[in-house]
Amino acid sequence: MKEHGFGFVTLIPPKLTAPFSVRRTLHCLTVRRNVRQFHSRKGFLITLVSQQSPECTYLKIGGIETVTVPEINNLTGTLVLPGSKSLSNRVLLLSALAKGTTLVENLLESEDVSYMLEALKLLGVKVEYESKEKKARIEGCGGPFPASTGELFLGNAGTAMRPLTAALCLGDGEFVLDGVKRMRERPIADLVQGLQQLGAQVTCSDTGCPPVHIKAKGLRGGKTIVSGKMSSQFLSSLLMAAPYSKNDVVIEIQDELISVPYVSMTIELMRRFGVTVGNEDYRVFRIAGNQCYSSPGSYFVEGDASSASYFLAGGAITGGPITVEGCGSDSIQGDIRFVHVLEKMGATVSWTPHSITVSRGKGKVLEGIDEDCIDIPDAAMTLAVVALFAEGHTALRNIYSWRVKETDRLAAMSKELMKLGAAVMEGQDYIVIYPPGGGKIRKNVTVSTYNDHRMAMSLSLAACGGCPITIEDPKCTWKTFPSYFEELTRLIR
Numbered sequence: 001m002k003e004h005g006f007g008f009v010t011l012i013p014p015k016l017t018a019p020f021s022v023r024r025t026l027h028c029l030t031v032r033r034n035v036r037q038f039h040s041r042k043g044f045l046i047t048l049v050s051q052q053s054p055e056c057t058y059l060k061i062g063g064i065e066t067v068t069v070p071e072i073n074n075l076t077g078t079l080v081l082p083g084s085k086s087l088s089n090r091v092l093l094l095s096a097l098a099k100g101t102t103l104v105e106n107l108l109e110s111e112d113v114s115y116m117l118e119a120l121k122l123l124g125v126k127v128e129y130e131s132k133e134k135k136a137r138i139e140g141c142g143g144p145f146p147a148s149t150g151e152l153f154l155g156n157a158g159t160a161m162r163p164l165t166a167a168l169c170l171g172d173g174e175f176v177l178d179g180v181k182r183m184r185e186r187p188i189a190d191l192v193q194g195l196q197q198l199g200a201q202v203t204c205s206d207t208g209c210p211p212v213h214i215k216a217k218g219l220r221g222g223k224t225i226v227s228g229k230m231s232s233q234f235l236s237s238l239l240m241a242a243p244y245s246k247n248d249v250v251i252e253i254q255d256e257l258i259s260v261p262y263v264s265m266t267i268e269l270m271r272r273f274g275v276t277v278g279n280e281d282y283r284v285f286r287i288a289g290n291q292c293y294s295s296p297g298s299y300f301v302e303g304d305a306s307s308a309s310y311f312l313a314g315g316a317i318t319g320g321p322i323t324v325e326g327c328g329s330d331s332i333q334g335d336i337r338f339v340h341v342l343e344k345m346g347a348t349v350s351w352t353p354h355s356i357t358v359s360r361g362k363g364k365v366l367e368g369i370d371e372d373c374i375d376i377p378d379a380a381m382t383l384a385v386v387a388l389f390a391e392g393h394t395a396l397r398n399i400y401s402w403r404v405k406e407t408d409r410l411a412a413m414s415k416e417l418m419k420l421g422a423a424v425m426e427g428q429d430y431i432v433i434y435p436p437g438g439g440k441i442r443k444n445v446t447v448s449t450y451n452d453h454r455m456a457m458s459l460s461l462a463a464c465g466g467c468p469i470t471i472e473d474p475k476c477t478w479k480t481f482p483s484y485f486e487e488l489t490r491l492i493r
């Protein structure tokens with residue numbers, strides 16, 4: 001039985017009727033004041049899970065939690081972005097390894113960052129975390145972590161699993177790193193082999209995925225040849241650990257390197273912590289051994305450019321204007337290029353060093369594009385949904401890495417876009433999206449999210465198609481953006 005297979009749920013704000021009411025395609029249910037749980041006519045148990053805000057309520061339908069995004073006629077206003085996930089986890093790690101104390105400001109509060117924070121504490125790093133203030137004070141170890149044993153559970157956080165695997169090889173002790181079921185399907189063998197070439201005793205499972213077992217005795221250093229085509233996080237992890245090797249390290253990319261801007265971000269942050277990386281055209285990297293990071297004293301995390309993409313896309317689709325504050329033309333995040341792609345599709349964009357505004361002029365339409373997305377794998381998911389609102393088809397290329405992220409994103413996105421009425425061609429490493437006939441998105445759709453925050457956030461934009469959309473398991477956004485649906489509903493007009 002498909003527990004969630006009974007049409008759509010629309011929430012009417014409590015101020016209009018009862019605490020909440022639920023409508024579906026065939027039947028209409030109105031729930032009386034203070035009712036928290038009831039059965040639908042088909043016998044599904046519907047539970048009010050939480051009322052995040054008057055406009056945004058999470059329901060559990062037959063065991064599956066959902067949120068319904070109301071029809072978005074216009075998305076407009078200003079959003080202060082949460083901190084960048086990629087920067088938050090890198091800065092926490094570098095602060096922990098550095099000499100001196102670092103105050104990390106505007107730290108992202110989310111699952112992925114919690115896994116990093118908890119892991120560091122377990123490894124003996126002194127961490128003072130004030131979640132309300134979005135601040136963490138990290139007392140750097142001035143070398144490898146003090147702990148000599150540890151079993152780390154890292155959920156599905158690639159930015160914790162991969163860099164910690166490398167950093168734990170620097171110390172002395174025995175460690176196991178593991179995560180959720182999907183993490184056990186996400187590759188790490190290339191990193192493990194890269195570390196073995198530098199003298200580490202580290203193994204992963206026969207499938208090439210976590211759990212990872214480490215018998216650490218420090219890194220010898222030398223030359224390592226590593227693949228860059230599955231994930232750039234392997235290279236970033238090797239780079240961040242390299243300065244603590246006994247000897248100099250040379251990292252050579254054996255094939256193609258994807259997601260290059262994330263490597264630039266790693267190198268830039270290492271520079272902020274006092275370490276220089278020799279970079280020969282992103283093919284060979286040289287790092288002197290026997291060094292130590294030095295704390296910059298404080299670091300302010302800029303707003304997350306991938307999180308910005310959903311709102312900016314909403315502005316482009318509906319007309320906006322919408323402004324995101326926290327990252328702009330000064331950003332060191334690669335996903336900022338997403339905004340240039342929106343512009344290419346027909347949106348109007350204006351920049352300040354720390355903000356971006358997107359709108360679409362009256363009479364202007366968005367046009368489909370053919371885009372190489374090798375450098376923006378995360379924001380490319382947002383483009384897949386923007387494609388529903390463009391004239392002509394959109395091809396997103398060089399996105400094989402979608403298959404090894406939170407879910408197989410190529411398969412999942414294709415399936416859900418088809419539910420919305422699009423025709424989709426799914427290749428091994430590309431997707432071509434033909435918007436629904438007459439630009440009309442299918443009504444009353446419930447989309448699945450596959451435990452993938454970006455599936456939930458990008459698909460929520462389908463509500464710009466003149467009809468509410470129900471999103472299953474909305475709390476999967478907690479991986480990087482816990483308040484996503486509250487922020488989105490706040491900006492809907």
Ligand SMILES: O=C(O)C1=C[C@@H](OP(=O)(O)O)[C@@H](O)[C@H](O)C1
Pocket residue numbers: 085086087158159230231232233236258259262377378401
């Ligand atoms: O280094 C990083 O912070 C990241 C790199 C990218 O992964 P890949 O390098 O695996 O594409 C990106 O998708 C991920 O969300 C964050």
Ligand SMILES: C=C(OP(=O)(O)O)C(=O)O
Pocket residue numbers: 156157158159378405406454480
């Ligand atoms: C791929 C992602 O995450 P991770 O850091 O777990 O790889 C993502 O956030 O889209």
